[in-house]
Amino acid sequence: MASLLRKLIVVDDDPVDVRFVMRAFSDAGSPIEITHVADAEVASDRLATEAFDYILLDINMPGTNGMDLLKRLRGRTRTAVTPVIMLSSSSNTSDVNSAYENGANAYAVKPSTLSGYRDFAEGFTRFWVDVAVSP
Structure with missing residues (x-):
């Protein structure tokens, strides 16, 4: 595992x-510092002034939703290429397609158990921290 501490912002109202x-x-x-x-x-x-290595973003939130935030982030120089991973309760194909069309790097459906979340965290770390080359 990489020893460099990475910064992840989790945007979720639940x-x-x-x-x-x-x-x-x-x-x-x-x-990872969360x-x-x-x-x-x-x-x-926060993302306009502070650098994060990864953004974990839910879609369904009151007010501005995750999809609108994703579009905004992709339009900014600071966050245009920051890896954004959508983590949503929705498995709706239109949500998945929309997320990728708007610049998401990955889309995952929220697990229903703590062990599912552990699998997600381990997979996230193996790929995004240990394998992927960050911008």
């Missing part, structure tokens, strides 16, 4: 899902 994500990455021993933001507008402001 506190239970966020706890699962944070616990799973911790259990996986990932070299910042949680529950609101897309707050996330947009």
Whole structure:
């Protein structure tokens, strides 16, 4: 596993899902520092001024949704190529296609168990941290 600490921002309004994500990455021993933001507008402001290595983004949130935030992020120089992984409860084909059309690097459906979240965190770390070359 890479020793360099990476920064991940999790944009999701569901506190239970966020706890699962944070616990799973911790259990996986990932070299990732996680910042949680529950609101897309707050996330947009943070991402305008702060650098993150990865963005984990939910679609369904009140106010500005994840898809709108994704479009905004892809239009900014600072976040145009930052890896964005959509993590949503939706497995709807139109959501999946829309996410990729708008610049998502990956799309995953939220697991239903903590062990599913652990598998996600381990897979995320193996690919995004250990294998992929970041911009």
